[in-house]
Amino acid sequence: MTGITRRQFGILGGATASALVMPAYARAQDKPKVVVVGGGAGGATAARYIAKDSDGAIDVTLIDDSGQFTTCFFSNLYLGGFRDFASITHSYDKLQSDYGITKVTGRAIEIDRDAKTVRMADGVTVPYDRLVLSPGIDLIWDSVPGYSEEAAKIAPHAWKAGQQTRLLKEKLDAIGNGQQVVMVAPPNPYRCPPAPYERASMMAHLFKAKGVDAKIIILDPKEKFSKQALFSEGWENHYPGMIEWYGPTVHGGIESVDVDAGTVETGIDTFHGDLLNIIPAQKAGMIAAKAGLTDDSGFCPVEADSMRSTVDDAIFVIGDASIAGAMPKSGFAANSQAKVAAMTVRGELTATKVFPARYSNSCWSLIEVDDAVKVGAQYVPQDGQIVSTHSFISQTDEDPALRKATYEESLGWYKGITADMFG
């Protein structure tokens, strides 16, 4: 570990308080165990902060079924040709070498809450004193009748970054003159509210840059969407006639999809796409529901001041799988929630200082070269809810220099958050 990543709790908390009251299980031979399931913006951050801030006093295991992580954020920029795939893919190596985290590559399928163990697909069980669950989303395939995991091989969702993202990119690159992409946008709540619309922008950018005369139709189950005025203005400015958005009052409801025929049936019409990008409704990752941590919404209720599950004191749920009050489901939000959960876990396992929870979010969206917009808010726990105290959104008709600066800021943020996640 380097000096900067090592928090000097010893000055106060360590040298005085914790040395005297350190619980038995915090001693070296029998370190408390934290297991983190899910290695994304929530999980990787939580694992890193717990390891870093406990200075080796906690044994941290990070479980993810992928050996390396491709970020969902900036995957639209890969689709648009602004980033290559390698630049949005990250290794867990430093979390292991610099922070002493044990990375288990495999699928966690079940939690035994009584025994406090996580069971892996290969049958191995991993014990925990505290579990941080950051499984992200699962797709509700049949929310769009006719869609399925199998159908996603023809009509990709690309809402979990990785193979699906590459597949969508290949198919987008193959689109030619006179062809059409039909996107089915998801209903609320879903991962990354502005992302479908940033994605449509990136598709249009790709076609425009190549001189391909193609169109994008967005069929939306929502009457309005995130940053709508900003996207609408951007589409009009940069991609006139290329992107058409239809809400339910226009299309009459999304009824079904036929991926082989390339059609989406709605209440009033059949839309044909040479490429379909179907983004279904979403719920918390399956492992959370299986452990009984979700409510009727399909997501996990948590305590606003700690991200602790309201169902199980030993489990913290962060990121897209949690119900985090006013916070949207975003990588930034997951990273922010991870730090609150990490602090709480570190505090109770090593008897060190904890501080009041604070949460924040910002989301940048790229519309066209050097034209990015942003939205953000500050949050605090209040009466058991995470509420927004301050917020902002980019304005329409902004100075191009500001939009360019916003894009550059988003690049800086990407570097920052990925360093914060992976070391």
Add this chain to the structure above:
Amino acid sequence: MPLMGWNKKHSGTGSRAWPVLAAGLVTCLPISSPTLAADDADTAGERLFSQCTTCHEIGEGARHKIGPHLDGIIGRLAGSMDGFRYSMAMREAGESGLVWDRDTLDTYLQKPSDFITGNRMSFRGMSDQRDRATLIEWMSTMSLNVPGSLVEEGDAKASGPARGFADIVLAMEGDADYGAYLAGECVTCHQASGHADGIPSIVGLPRAYFITALFEYKTNIRTNEVMKLRVANLENEEIAALAAYFSGLEPQ
């Protein structure tokens, strides 16, 4: 009654912003060392004030014109004079605790539209620091009505405009442990390693600079929306903690 209003409002959280701004500025502005003889300074001050006389009066019997009268300006709460219609921006500045003293006036006069966005004073600003110092000194001499009651009526921490606040805040020992936790919010964008790619490094920033910069976001002198959000809920104690933490780091 403006004074009572100020004292009452000062218990709100927003009111803490201004005093520390002043504190930060104190440390980064050159301390004026007047070399002019007193008479020359008077003349120079009066000459500089001639730019203001279309709108402002100062001294005994001063009245509101296009702008409010400036008698007793030093130590006055912004936007607080009875009988003058201030802009919303100026009233809000006062409500959040802005008191006119040598430091806040200096910043304001440099470029009024930057310091309080949306205020109505149509003066482009005075760029020369020595001119501003001369003018402010002259105004404080000319001002007969000194509202010492602000200091007496407010609590000690909240009142004594610039100097009192400066002492409090500069003497504040930031809790670096707390700062380390709070820094989690910063390092999502500002890399903890001190590397900078599109977002500036804040690792190793001197305390005074760090504190000043955060208050410049609080007061809209710096305009980045993400930063304005991040500082919105930070109290003095938290700013001191962050400054203590980041100033103690070395870039890798």
